[in-house]
Amino acid sequence: MTAGTRRWALAGLLAAAALAAVGLGLWQVSRARCFALTGPVVCRVETSAPLVALTFDDGPTPTGVEAVLPVLEAKGARATFFLIGEDVAKHPELAARLLAAGQEVGDHSYTHRRMVGRPSAFYDREIGDTEALLRKAGAASGLFRPPYGKKLFGLPLAARRHGLKIVMWDVEDPATSDPKAFAGQVVAQARPGSIILVHAMYASNATARAALPMILDGLDAKGLRAVSVGELLAQAR
Ligand SMILES: [Zn+2]
Known part of the structure; x- marks a missing residue:
């Protein structure tokens, strides 16, 4: 190898490393909970009020709604359900039931595909169809x-076009199959202003469903009350 080709090889390596770093950086940004490049996201609310927002993603499914709703009602808790448009179309009665029970309902896209690197018409359709x-x-x-x-460039811009606020979370469902440990970890991480993400809609979410009463009792013992995201946002300093 001549000195010239060595220099080119080195430059090529450096360029590849720089591209990889940019790619890794964008991947990190796309999954950041409290930051997006092209618009605001909320991952918690700065407040001293003893409130946390409880959020449930996906569905609605009969299994999820029938398990979660009575627990919330028994404990006098409110939550926000981020629903998938496709599933609302299949089960409009479940969305109606959540709303009739005074729970909050938000948009979790129409088909639950990753919303990164898509044309803007994709975001508009996913959001617009679900909002309708x-x-x-x-x-x-x-x-x-x-x-x-996941969000990068297009989604925050589309959310703004549709007048929607992007809500992430600062506490998420722990990876354990023991309901008591599940509840314990959620409660330990929760603090005033937290937004808690729980998945409870599918057959695979039995641990979360079993943990829910313990989560609400644990929050209560910590002096924290579960409300919807809308109610928590109203407390923002
Ligand atoms: Zn989801």
């Missing part, structure tokens, strides 16, 4: 939760 269904059901929370928590 939710409005028909009587929901108007103005809240959007990205599928897989």
